[in-house]
Amino acid sequence: MKAEIFSIGHELLMGELTDTNSSWIAARLPALGIQVQWVSIIGDDQRMLTEAFARGMQRSDLIITTGGLGPTQDDLTREAVAGALGETPVVQDEVVRDLERYFQGRGQVMPSHNVKQALLIPSASFITNRNGTAPGWWTERDGTIVINMPGPPGEMHAIWEEEVEPKLLELVDDEVTITRNIKTMGMSEGAIDEIVSEFFGKENPYLGIYSKADGIHLRIIARSADAASASALIKPVEEAIHERLGEYVWGYDEETPEQAIGPVLKERGLTLATMESCTGGYLANSITEAPDSADYFKGGVVAYTDAMKTVYGVPSETIEKHGGVSQATATAMAKAVLEGLDADYAIGISGVLGPSEIEEKPVGLAYVAIVGAEAVQELELRVPPRRVVIKRRIANQALIELRKMVVAESPG
Numbered sequence: 049m050k051a052e053i054f055s056i057g058h059e060l061l062m063g064e065l066t067d068t069n070s071s072w073i074a075a076r077l078p079a080l081g082i083q084v085q086w087v088s089i090i091g092d093d094q095r096m097l098t099e100a101f102a103r104g105m106q107r108s109d110l111i112i113t114t115g116g117l118g119p120t121q122d123d124l125t126r127e128a129v130a131g132a133l134g135e136t137p138v139v140q141d142e143v144v145r146d147l148e149r150y151f152q153g154r155g156q157v158m159p160s161h162n163v164k165q166a167l168l169i170p171s172a173s174f175i176t177n178r179n180g181t182a183p184g185w186w187t188e189r190d191g192t193i194v195i196n197m198p199g200p201p202g203e204m205h206a207i208w209e210e211e212v213e214p215k216l217l218e219l220v221d222d223e224v225t226i227t228r229n230i231k232t233m234g235m236s237e238g239a240i241d242e243i244v245s246e247f248f249g250k251e252n253p254y255l256g257i258y259s260k261a262d263g264i265h266l267r268i269i270a271r272s273a274d275a276a277s278a279s280a281l282i283k284p285v286e287e288a289i290h291e292r293l294g295e296y297v298w299g300y301d302e303e304t305p306e307q308a309i310g311p312v313l314k315e316r317g318l319t320l321a322t323m324e325s326c327t328g329g330y331l332a333n334s335i336t337e338a339p340d341s342a343d344y345f346k347g348g349v350v351a352y353t354d355a356m357k358t359v360y361g362v363p364s365e366t367i368e369k370h371g372g373v374s375q376a377t378a379t380a381m382a383k384a385v386l387e388g389l390d391a392d393y394a395i396g397i398s399g400v401l402g403p404s405e406i407e408e409k410p411v412g413l414a415y416v417a418i419v420g421a422e423a424v425q426e427l428e429l430r431v432p433p434r435r436v437v438i439k440r441r442i443a444n445q446a447l448i449e450l451r452k453m454v455v456a457e458s459p460g
Contacts, residue, residue: 049109049220051077052086054100056115056125057199060089069114069204076208078225078269080216082110092116097128105132105192112212115199117182119162125196126185130169133189137167143174147181175211179203186215193219225271226278230289231303232296233263233448240264243292253281261437262305262444263298298448305447306334306341312454313344313393320450321391322348323360323381325372326399326414330439331446346389357381361388371407373398375426379417386419393420393454395446399429401438414442418450422457425449 053074055067070087077084085108090100097116104111116125130137143166151158165182168174175184175195180203185196195212197204232240237259241248244266247255253270266289270281290297299308313320324331332348335341351357354372358364361384362377370376381396399414400406411433418425427449431441 049082050107051082051084051110051112052088052104052108053084054104054111054113054115055087055089055199056092056097056113058091058122060115061091069199069201072201072205073112073114073208076213078227080213081220081223081225081271082216092122092124094124094128094131097124098131101128101132101194105190105194109192111192111194113194113196114204117165117184117196117198119159119165119181123164126164126167126169129172129185129187129194129196133169133171133187135169135171137169139163140166140168140174143168143183150181175207177203177207178210179206184211186212223271223273224275224278225269226275226282227270227301228268228282228286229301230266230268230286230293230297231260231263231299232266232293233298233445234296235264235293237264240266240293244289247285247288253285255285261440262448263296295452298451304334304337305444305451306338309335309447309451309454310338310341310344312451314340316454316458318392318454318458319344319346319390321346321385321389321394322396323351323357323362323385323394324348324397324443325351325353325357325381326401327397327439327443328352328401331395331397331443334443334447346391349385351381360384371409373400373406373409373413373415375415375417375428378415379419379424379426382417382419382424393418393450395419395450397442397446399438399442401435402433412438414438416442416446416449418446418453420453420457423453425453 053070055070059065060067067089074084090097113125116123126137144163147162148158162181171189172185172187175186177183177198180198182198184207187194197207237257241257253268256267258265268282268285270278272278272281322331329350335345349360351360354367362380366376366380378396378398382394386394396417400409400411402411412431414429416427429442431438
């Protein structure tokens with residue numbers, strides 16, 4: 049099945065929003081046996097949208113869109129689908145009543161413009177949206193399926209997982225594509241390429257290598273008539289990668305560094321505390337992205353200045369002797385918060401975020417210390433001198449190295 053994806057809205061073309069929906073959807077289609085051939089960003093122009101739908105219906109089996117389902121005049125996705133098919137939308141009274149109840153439940157009166165969200169054409173059916181006022185459309189005609197979903201990711205993700213993906217699974221039965229993403233940290237892309245070079249250049253299974261903010265990813269993609277056969281193609285490649293790179297592997301598939309460390313701490317009944325400077329709270333924010341982080345995260349301190357470091361227990365003589373940006377200070381930060389919050393492990397981070405050097409040390413230099421009951425691990429890191437990159441990469445590596453340390457100290 050050949051597919052294309054439309055992300056709809058002038059705000060995407062103007063750079064006001066970044067299109068994350070297309071990549072999110074595209075990553076989920078191979079496992080359904082669906083091949084993406086085109087991805088388009090289209091503005092809120094009915095003529096252009098109608099032409100795009102008409103063209104897509106001629107060349108693709110499936111069109112998936114996000115955006116343009118709101119109640120305002122520039123939300124034109126429904127009108128464009130109707131125009132491409134030559135059908136007339138009609139207001140569905142039952143959906144109007146559902147919308148009215150939605151607003152009443154929030155103590156509001158439904159604006160009259162929201163009635164357009166109850167429009168439907170004969171070839172379409174509604175897709176339930178439990179997180180918003182915009183139901184999606186599922187349209188089928190002349191062998192083509194058009195799926196329209198709202199733009200906000202919080203609404204779109206739920207619609208996809210609860211309504212769209214299960215229905216697509218029922219339709220696609222000719223070929224299944226399975227992927228396995230293996231995430232590593234601590235070895236360069238070139239070094240990994242050499243170690244597993246024999247697996248590159250093959251079509252099925254295909255092995256790709258990607259440099260990401262949380263390390264080097266190896267993605268295996270296999271296609272077969274069914275999921276079991278595709279998984280069997282992946283298995284020997286995954287086993288070989290793990291055998292050769294096992295000590296550098298920290299996670300799989302959609303797993304993030306905070307999701308990887310959380311279960312390890314929770315299963316062992318261990319706790320974590322943090323004190324960070326150049327990452328500005330990014331580390332603590334990442335940790336608390338995990339829903340059950342309260343079970344193991346004691347708390348974090350953002351000690352953005354040397355004065356704040358001393359307030360929270362870092363000896364002033366350490367800073368005077370070694371500098372606010374130093375390995376000794378990062379280690380003292382970790383030890384101070386470990387004791388202050390009575391945690392089992394602590395992370396201290398000190399570095400230069402920019403835009404200027406500090407203590408004659410370059411932007412992008414950072415020191416990380418991980419302190420546990422039995423050991424102290426110290427890291428000097430150098431990352432590209434961009435603020436968001438510094439925050440993200442340093443925080444990610446700190447969590448990944450913490451996971452390795454905890455597993456090594458308590459392998460059970």
